[in-house]
Amino acid sequence: MNKDVKNRGIELLGRVMACPPPKDNYFGYMAIARLAARQDLDKANEELRHVAGWFDRPHPQGRHIRGEPDFASIKLALALAAFDGELLESSTREAIRRFFTKFDFSSIYKSENHLLLFLASRLIAARIFPEDSFEAFGKTGRELVRDDTEKIKQFINYRIRRGWGEFDSPCYLVPDVESLSLLYRFAENPLLRKLAQMSLDVLFADIAQETLNTMYGGAHGRIYPPMALDHAHAGDFYSLQYLYFGNVGLEQVTGCVMAALLSGYDVPESIRALACLPVNEELIILERKHLHNTEDILPGHPLFGSIYKYTCKSADYIAGCVMKQDSYPRGHAGAGYAGHQQHNWDVTLNGGSTRSRIFTHHPGDFNEHNYWTGDLCCNCGEFFQNRSAVLAFYDIPAEQPFQLIHAYLPENEFERVEEENGIIFAATRSAAAALILPNGYEWTRQGEWADRELTSPGAINGAICEAASLNANFTFEDFKLEIFSNSRSFDKTQKCISYNSKRCGRLRLGKNGLRELDGKQIEFNYPLYQSKYINSEWDSGITRITVPGFPPLIYNVKELQ
Numbered sequence: 001m002n003k004d005v006k007n008r009g010i011e012l013l014g015r016v017m018a019c020p021p022p023k024d025n026y027f028g029y030m031a032i033a034r035l036a037a038r039q040d041l042d043k044a045n046e047e048l049r050h051v052a053g054w055f056d057r058p059h060p061q062g063r064h065i066r067g068e069p070d071f072a073s074i075k076l077a078l079a080l081a082a083f084d085g086e087l088l089e090s091s092t093r094e095a096i097r098r099f100f101t102k103f104d105f106s107s108i109y110k111s112e113n114h115l116l117l118f119l120a121s122r123l124i125a126a127r128i129f130p131e132d133s134f135e136a137f138g139k140t141g142r143e144l145v146r147d148d149t150e151k152i153k154q155f156i157n158y159r160i161r162r163g164w165g166e167f168d169s170p171c172y173l174v175p176d177v178e179s180l181s182l183l184y185r186f187a188e189n190p191l192l193r194k195l196a197q198m199s200l201d202v203l204f205a206d207i208a209q210e211t212l213n214t215m216y217g218g219a220h221g222r223i224y225p226p227m228a229l230d231h232a233h234a235g236d237f238y239s240l241q242y243l244y245f246g247n248v249g250l251e252q253v254t255g256c257v258m259a260a261l262l263s264g265y266d267v268p269e270s271i272r273a274l275a276c277l278p279v280n281e282e283l284i285i286l287e288r289k290h291l292h293n294t295e296d297i298l299p300g301h302p303l304f305g306s307i308y309k310y311t312c313k314s315a316d317y318i319a320g321c322v323m324k325q326d327s328y329p330r331g332h333a334g335a336g337y338a339g340h341q342q343h344n345w346d347v348t349l350n351g352g353s354t355r356s357r358i359f360t361h362h363p364g365d366f367n368e369h370n371y372w373t374g375d376l377c378c379n380c381g382e383f384f385q386n387r388s389a390v391l392a393f394y395d396i397p398a399e400q401p402f403q404l405i406h407a408y409l410p411e412n413e414f415e416r417v418e419e420e421n422g423i424i425f426a427a428t429r430s431a432a433a434a435l436i437l438p439n440g441y442e443w444t445r446q447g448e449w450a451d452r453e454l455t456s457p458g459a460i461n462g463a464i465c466e467a468a469s470l471n472a473n474f475t476f477e478d479f480k481l482e483i484f485s486n487s488r489s490f491d492k493t494q495k496c497i498s499y500n501s502k503r504c505g506r507l508r509l510g511k512n513g514l515r516e517l518d519g520k521q522i523e524f525n526y527p528l529y530q531s532k533y534i535n536s537e538w539d540s541g542i543t544r545i546t547v548p549g550f551p552p553l554i555y556n557v558k559e560l561q
Contacts (some may be wrong), residue, residue, distance in 0.1 A: 036258065102136070127186075149189045181265055201271060246272070312387050389466040404461070485502070
């Protein structure tokens with residue numbers, strides 16, 4: 001492990017011990033931290049015994065008791081693997097053994113992070129209790145080690161070849177990293193450990209190329225409103241950047257992925273360099289990620305389909321969108337999951353704060369379809385991008401409670417915000433963006449979203465946003481004049497929005513898959529990754545990472561089969 005990473009790990013653990021416990025400490029987070037720091041060991045054991053009694057009392061938040069037992073099981077498995085025979089009291093060990101052998105600790109939620117948490121924690125527990133009967137599953141630990149090793153190998157293999165379904169989620173990449181880190185350190189099977197390392201390397205390279213000044217930009221699958229509104233609210237994701245990239249200040253970190261801290265894993269030096277590499281020219285990143293869905297429990301029930309993602313990154317902004325999302329098969333039970341907590345487009349300007357960002361969204365019912373993220377069961381948005389220009393088109397069904405869209409544009413987070421000719425201009429010291437809402441708009445001036453939200457009425461709706469760098473030769477006023485000169489149209493009858501940008505070309509977006517650039521329909525034959533730094537053909541299992549000044553990294557999952 002790199003010396004700097006090791007030292008940051010020590011500092012990170014100290015930060016964790018100094019901060020107030022997180023609200024979800026009922027999963028055992030602080031108990032692991034106390035054991036790792038060799039502090040308050042009696043309290044740590046007491047906390048772990050409490051976590052191990054998960055099924056003996058109601059859910060701490062009143063939810064279904066099998067909603068997130070796997071978030072507890074991964075901590076209990078880590079405690080067993082890292083501290084058994086040293087810091088765990090015998091009563092704690094017995095309580096954890098009971099949790100794993102007496103109960104079904106799989107989640108009722110079937111998204112990919114839950115599956116991996118469950119399988120990884122069961123594998124480690126089964127390895128430690130090989131002769132015990134795991135009653136809920138009808139097998140001994142030894143049998144489960146054999147079965148789960150193969151299941152996880154197939155699962156990771158599939159994800160390396162097709163990407164993560166909860167794509168680029170600063171929230172749900174954390175349990176993925178937690179599970180992979182546990183496997184990297186404590187799985188006995190050498191091929192499984194190598195697969196875990198390979199998956200971590202590629203995942204962090206993907207994060208590195210889409211991060212600008214600590215901000216993980218562009219479109220994301222499965223995030224929550226705090227993360228959509230502020231890059232700094234990415235929770236434990238910031239701790240991973242601090243630990244492996246060193247691009248985040250320790251004062252910005254409030255939590256930690258304890259499995260990563262204890263794993264001994266470190267990213268290759270070239271990937272660390274990629275996260276901090278100066279951006280001297282516009283970087284275009286094309287990606288194709290596996291279509292996420294709740295019924296897809298790989299490798300048992302593979303579902304084919306993809307999300308096609310476009311990201312444009314410069315030194316001064318990062319913009320990205322979901323260009324296309326395949327439909328689910330007719331009648332598929334997971335179809336309602338499409339767009340769940342999904343952040344479909346975003347433009348973030350550098351030179352301001354972590355909240356200097358702009359996006360539009362169709363607000364839902366405030367339950368599963370949150371006010372600022374996701375589109376569960378509506379899926380009424382289409383998006384299209386070339387370089388730094390993004391178009392959005394909405395066709396909102398009549399039964400939806402909100403016949404409008406809204407935009408996030410926090411006035412106080414930009415150095416300048418001006419409105420002219422129906423266009424909102426926002427600028428930091430190094431970049432500017434223009435937001436156009438063809439149906440008109442109204443600022444929210446009262447309540448929780450005052451001075452941060454604009455609403456635009458109408459079931460047929462749209463948005464245009466373009467960003468550009470500012471410098472001595474291209475000022476904010478120059479940018480405004482350029483945007484004024486770009487023609488645009490919004491045809492509600494034909495359900496089409498068009499924008500002619502001097503720097504980004506002529507874009508047209510509409511229903512039935514219309515996405516034209518300079519008069520030509522775009523074909524979405526994207527590979528898994530295509531950029532200056534990361535390249536991988538779809539389903540090939542071969543990923544090449546090339547960073548200037550370093551030998552190329554070539555990962556071939558076929559070599560591990």
